Amino acid sequence: MRAERIWGAIRFVITAVSMFAVWLLFTASFGTFSLVAGAIGSLLIAALTYDVFIAKHQANLRFFLPNPLHLLIYFFVMFFFIYQSSVVMLAAVITGRVNPRIVHFRTRVRSDVARMVLANSITLTPGTITLDLNDDHLTVHWLFCDTHHMKAAGETVKGRLEPYVQRIWL
Amino acid sequence: MRMIMMDVMQWYLLLCAVVCIIRLILGPTTADRLVALNILSGIVLAFLVLSGVRHGRSIYLDVALVYDIFGFLGFLAIARFLKDKMHGEGE
Amino acid sequence: MIMIREILALIAFSAAVIFGTAGLAGLFRFSDPYTRLQAGSLCGTTAVLSIFIGALLLSPTAAVSARIVIITLFFLISSPTGSHIVARFAWNIGVPHHDPKQKRTPVSRKKDTPS
Structure with a gap:
C-alpha cells in the first residue's frame, strides 16, 4: 500500500x-x-x-523518462530517414512499381510511449503506415513488400528503428 | 531575393491546396477525402509559417502552433463520427 | 553570411517543390486510399519540413526562429498521428487494399462492411 x-x-x-x-x-x-x-x-x-x-502499470521510471542524449541522436537520425524514404517514394511515384501488402509483427519495446514513438516512426519511414497498434502487435501497410514471411517482414520494417528506440526508453 | 522566394512558395502552396481540393471533390470514397484533407492541413500549416516569416510577425506563428497541435483532434472527431455512422448503416 | 543563408533556403524550397509535386502526383496516380495516403503523407510531410527549414534559415528575429523550431518538433509528432488516424479509419471500415499479385478482388477484413 x-x-x-x-x-x-x-x-x-x-x-x-x-x-x-x-x-x-x-x-x-x-x-x-x-x-x-x-x-x-x-x-x-x-x-x-x-x-x-x-x-x-508503467512500473519503471525509464518507461517514460527519455535518455536525452539518445533522444537528440534519434531526432537527427529520423531527419535523415525521412529524407531518404522520401527519395524512395519519389522513385516509386515516377515508376509506379509498388507491391502493397498488409503485414503483422510484434515489437520488443515494452513501454507505451516507446511503442507510440515506434509506430509514428514506422509511419514516417519508407512506404509503411501503422494501421493498428494492440499492446505489442503492430499491423502495418507496407508498400514495397518483397517477402511472405511475417517475421522477416517485421525485421525489414522495424529493424533499423527499434534499436534506437530501445536506447531511449526501456 | 528572400521576399521573392517566399512569395513564389506561397503561390506554389496555393496551387497545391487547389489540387488537394480537386482530389477532395473527386475522391470516390470517404477515405480518399480524408487523405486529401490530411494533406491539406499540412499545406495550410506551411502557408501560415511562411506568411509569418514573410511579414516578420510572430503572432501568425502562434496561430500555426495551435493549429499544429490541435489540428489532428479534428481528424479524430471526423473519423470517429464517420465510423459510428457507417457501422450504424451496415447493421 | 546572408547570401549563404539565402542559397541554403533556396535549396530547401526547391526540395519542397520537388517532394510536394511528387506527393500530389501520387495522390492522383495510385488507385487505392492506402497507397494514396502513403505517397501523400510521406511526401507532404517532407515538403512541409523542407519549407520549415527554409523559413528557419530566412527568419528575421530569434523569437520567430524559436517558434519555428517548436512547430517543427510538434509537426513531427502530429503529422504521422494524423495519417495513422486516417489509415486506421480506412482499415476499421474495411476498405480493401489493392494487391497486384491477387487477380481476384481482395477480401476485406470485415464481412459486414457497407460498400
Missing part, C-alpha cells in the same frame, strides 16, 4: 512538471502572474489526470 502511494506521488510530480514545462514553452514569459497561474493550473490538472497521463 505504501509503495503504491509513493508511486502515485512520483507520477503526480512528473505530470505537474511536464505540464508546467509545456506552459512555459507556450507562454514564453517569466512574469510573476504567468508563473503563478501556470503553477496552480498545472497542479490542478495534474491532480485530475496523473492516472491517465502515466498509467499505473
Whole structure:
C-alpha cells in the first residue's frame, strides 16, 4: 500500500512538471502572474489526470523518462530517414512499381510511449503506415513488400528503428 | 531575393491546396477525402509559417502552433463520427 | 553570411517543390486510399519540413526562429498521428487494399462492411 502511494506521488510530480514545462514553452514569459497561474493550473490538472497521463502499470521510471542524449541522436537520425524514404517514394511515384501488402509483427519495446514513438516512426519511414497498434502487435501497410514471411517482414520494417528506440526508453 | 522566394512558395502552396481540393471533390470514397484533407492541413500549416516569416510577425506563428497541435483532434472527431455512422448503416 | 543563408533556403524550397509535386502526383496516380495516403503523407510531410527549414534559415528575429523550431518538433509528432488516424479509419471500415499479385478482388477484413 505504501509503495503504491509513493508511486502515485512520483507520477503526480512528473505530470505537474511536464505540464508546467509545456506552459512555459507556450507562454514564453517569466512574469510573476504567468508563473503563478501556470503553477496552480498545472497542479490542478495534474491532480485530475496523473492516472491517465502515466498509467499505473508503467512500473519503471525509464518507461517514460527519455535518455536525452539518445533522444537528440534519434531526432537527427529520423531527419535523415525521412529524407531518404522520401527519395524512395519519389522513385516509386515516377515508376509506379509498388507491391502493397498488409503485414503483422510484434515489437520488443515494452513501454507505451516507446511503442507510440515506434509506430509514428514506422509511419514516417519508407512506404509503411501503422494501421493498428494492440499492446505489442503492430499491423502495418507496407508498400514495397518483397517477402511472405511475417517475421522477416517485421525485421525489414522495424529493424533499423527499434534499436534506437530501445536506447531511449526501456 | 528572400521576399521573392517566399512569395513564389506561397503561390506554389496555393496551387497545391487547389489540387488537394480537386482530389477532395473527386475522391470516390470517404477515405480518399480524408487523405486529401490530411494533406491539406499540412499545406495550410506551411502557408501560415511562411506568411509569418514573410511579414516578420510572430503572432501568425502562434496561430500555426495551435493549429499544429490541435489540428489532428479534428481528424479524430471526423473519423470517429464517420465510423459510428457507417457501422450504424451496415447493421 | 546572408547570401549563404539565402542559397541554403533556396535549396530547401526547391526540395519542397520537388517532394510536394511528387506527393500530389501520387495522390492522383495510385488507385487505392492506402497507397494514396502513403505517397501523400510521406511526401507532404517532407515538403512541409523542407519549407520549415527554409523559413528557419530566412527568419528575421530569434523569437520567430524559436517558434519555428517548436512547430517543427510538434509537426513531427502530429503529422504521422494524423495519417495513422486516417489509415486506421480506412482499415476499421474495411476498405480493401489493392494487391497486384491477387487477380481476384481482395477480401476485406470485415464481412459486414457497407460498400
